[in-house]
Amino acid sequence: MKRAMVLGIFLVLGLVLAQGRTVTLLWSGAITGPTSDVGGPYAAGIEDYCRYANEQRLIPGVTLNCIVRDDQYQNPNTQRILEEALDRSRPAIYLGYSTGAMLQLKPLINEVRLPTIPASAHIGLIDPPNHQYFFLPVSSYSEQVVALMEYINRTERNARIALVVNPSPFGRAVVDHARRAAQRLGQTIVDVREVGGGNLDNTALLRALDAAGVQYIIHQNVAGPVANILKDAKRLGLDRKIKQMGAVYTGGSDLLRLAGDAAEGYLWASSYYTLDENTPGINLQKQLAARYNRSADILNSTNYTAGMLAAAIAVEAMRRAAQRFNGRIDNETVYQSIIGMNGPNAFRPGFAVSTKAGIEIDFTRSEQTGAEGLRVLEVRGGKFVPITEPFTSALFRQVRNP
Amino acid sequence: MTDFLQNLISGIAVGCIYALAALGFVLIYKSSRVINFANGQLIAIGAFTAYALAVWMGLPVLLAALLALLLTALLGFVVERVFLRRLVGQPIISVIMVTIGLASVLDGLMYLTPFGSGNFTFPPFLPPGGLNLGGLNISYPQLLAIGFTVVFLLMFGWFFQRSVLGIAMRAVADDQMASMSLGVSVEKVFALAWAIAGLTAAAAGIVVGMVSGLNQDSLIAIGLAVFPAVILGGLDSVPGAVVGGIIIGVLQSFSTAYLDPLLTQVGLVGGGSQYAMPFVVLLIMLWFKPHGLFGTEEIERV
Numbered sequence: 145m146k147r148a149m150v151l152g153i154f155l156v157l158g159l160v161l162a163q164g165r166t167v168t169l170l171w172s173g174a175i176t177g178p179t180s181d182v183g184g185p186y187a188a189g190i191e192d193y194c195r196y197a198n199e200q201r202l203i204p205g206v207t208l209n210c211i212v213r214d215d216q217y218q219n220p221n222t223q224r225i226l227e228e229a230l231d232r233s234r235p236a237i238y239l240g241y242s243t244g245a246m247l248q249l250k251p252l253i254n255e256v257r258l259p260t261i262p263a264s265a266h267i268g269l270i271d272p273p274n275h276q277y278f279f280l281p282v283s284s285y286s287e288q289v290v291a292l293m294e295y296i297n298r299t300e301r302n303a304r305i306a307l308v309v310n311p312s313p314f315g316r317a318v319v320d321h322a323r324r325a326a327q328r329l330g331q332t333i334v335d336v337r338e339v340g341g342g343n344l345d346n347t348a349l350l351r352a353l354d355a356a357g358v359q360y361i362i363h364q365n366v367a368g369p370v371a372n373i374l375k376d377a378k379r380l381g382l383d384r385k386i387k388q389m390g391a392v393y394t395g396g397s398d399l400l401r402l403a404g405d406a407a408e409g410y411l412w413a414s415s416y417y418t419l420d421e422n423t424p425g426i427n428l429q430k431q432l433a434a435r436y437n438r439s440a441d442i443l444n445s446t447n448y449t450a451g452m453l454a455a456a457i458a459v460e461a462m463r464r465a466a467q468r469f470n471g472r473i474d475n476e477t478v479y480q481s482i483i484g485m486n487g488p489n490a491f492r493p494g495f496a497v498s499t500k501a502g503i504e505i506d507f508t509r510s511e512q513t514g515a516e517g518l519r520v521l522e523v524r525g526g527k528f529v530p531i532t533e534p535f536t537s538a539l540f541r542q543v544r545n546p
Numbered sequence: 547m548t549d550f551l552q553n554l555i556s557g558i559a560v561g562c563i564y565a566l567a568a569l570g571f572v573l574i575y576k577s578s579r580v581i582n583f584a585n586g587q588l589i590a591i592g593a594f595t596a597y598a599l600a601v602w603m604g605l606p607v608l609l610a611a612l613l614a615l616l617l618t619a620l621l622g623f624v625v626e627r628v629f630l631r632r633l634v635g636q637p638i639i640s641v642i643m644v645t646i647g648l649a650s651v652l653d654g655l656m657y658l659t660p661f662g663s664g665n666f667t668f669p670p671f672l673p674p675g676g677l678n679l680g681g682l683n684i685s686y687p688q689l690l691a692i693g694f695t696v697v698f699l700l701m702f703g704w705f706f707q708r709s710v711l712g713i714a715m716r717a718v719a720d721d722q723m724a725s726m727s728l729g730v731s732v733e734k735v736f737a738l739a740w741a742i743a744g745l746t747a748a749a750a751g752i753v754v755g756m757v758s759g760l761n762q763d764s765l766i767a768i769g770l771a772v773f774p775a776v777i778l779g780g781l782d783s784v785p786g787a788v789v790g791g792i793i794i795g796v797l798q799s800f801s802t803a804y805l806d807p808l809l810t811q812v813g814l815v816g817g818g819s820q821y822a823m824p825f826v827v828l829l830i831m832l833w834f835k836p837h838g839l840f841g842t843e844e845i846e847r848v
Contacts, residue, residue, distance in 0.1 A: 175657075175663060176662060178763050180662070180664075180763060181663055181665050181761060184662070184664060311818055337806060337818070338818035341764040345559060345560045345688065347556035348556060348557075348802035349802050351549055352803050368764065371665075371758075379675050380683055401667060405674065
């Protein structure tokens, strides 16, 4: 009997060892609730990349435990989910979401030294204090808006610009930097307006901006409100007078679908490749969407790409941590791997455009933005088409720390 | 002057959408003294039903919209039969709590469908652009909203003033026990009120979907955003819902056009006064008329 028990114990231990270790990666974000049109595909991107990583054994001997939770864009939910995960599963890395929740959680994340890759690209997350463990996958909202202002300056001097932003920390993130950039570029920020979802009519807004001599509207929002403004501008004939453009979450397939013809000519700053381009990341995206039966809407969403990029960075950091620290994958070793992801060790998954130096994703202890390159794309014939080469905003670094 | 008129027309059009959404509140309150916190969910279900019929089943949009109106009315009827029927004669707060629970359940169920997160649009069936009248522009979906509102207003005006069922509904709203003792079926009245509320909610959802696309969160938000309109007009007044909706719509349009630029000039950047102004005006209004513009003022003899 004793012999059988000992044999049994050895058998169980053997099975456990054969299966390898489990390491946790946590994401919480808005799968439902406000901005879930962004969060839904983003979550799908993370889930699919995790499944792929486990199937392909991207981290040898390690099974990823990907926890994907819906916080409904509610900060208390986000906090509870993170605290619960810290207590129960001790994640090695955290993929966050909303600006508000991330700003709120900065001190906690710093205290527990948890490497964090948020979906929010609010520059305040990588600004002091408590910023050490935050890493933005792509350039910040502010940098993208400043890049658009630089793009305007190429053809139009002393432009008069209005910012139309989401009524949230996410939307307001860009205002101060845009003002500082405008001063240096000789542009005028004529007005800053907050517009949320469900904006049923934008006639008053557009006419007021037109009366104030606005030539360009820069949006920092999600696609829905922007599409409504584009449709109203077209109806009022203001699409020929006012050029509209936006950062990060304003563009993509959602905008094309919602705005239809009215999207023609809309400019979008984006670090991501489009689905038409032949890159390893985009090809993987197509392959995984097919393998896991994702809908066409998910496949076409740039937020699906964004989720995959965030997960890819996390998985790569874990893989490098295991390789460099004798299989030790925890928040400390993952942090060391992320800040070492530069120079010849930069990461090239093929989801985001590369800078002139050929670098796609790189981080250091002090440079916490991954993809610093971006392109301006324009809607032509119902598609986003790149109209610039990848570039990095020159002015942003000056206005960030004046 | 053109700008003023344009802002006025746009405000009226938006106000009509609010009015449609507000009618659902009013009809249920009018018959049962209950505020339905699941109104936004009915709006979303109506809109997504129309979308599913039009896109998935390939029906013409107008036919899909008509069927969605009927199906959402049926849903309202079923909800009353299943959840609220047993609460006749019970404290109002119990019924209100059921509507809050219902909102949560419907929310959760919708998230299980493909409509949970994402943006959708109806197949185009109206001409692009809008109607231009001497430099004043209004989009076709907005015209549709105005049309829907006028039709519903006339229909309900007649229904509550002239039809036996409408008068029975008013009697039930006034005193459930007295109505029952006179042979009025309170249960039928409640079921009918919920069915009609489902109908108006679906109409609002379909119009919102045509104007700004379909997004669950935005549609549900519209359902509750019309509270100021409902309270301003008077909780139990059908014309009040329409007038309240239009006042709020115009107020928002004017505050965006004229107040936001002033706020910008004094350094209060961000605009967004359209979100606050309805509540500011509502507070002032209720100071003078606590029952709203057209609400029934109840006088109790002591």
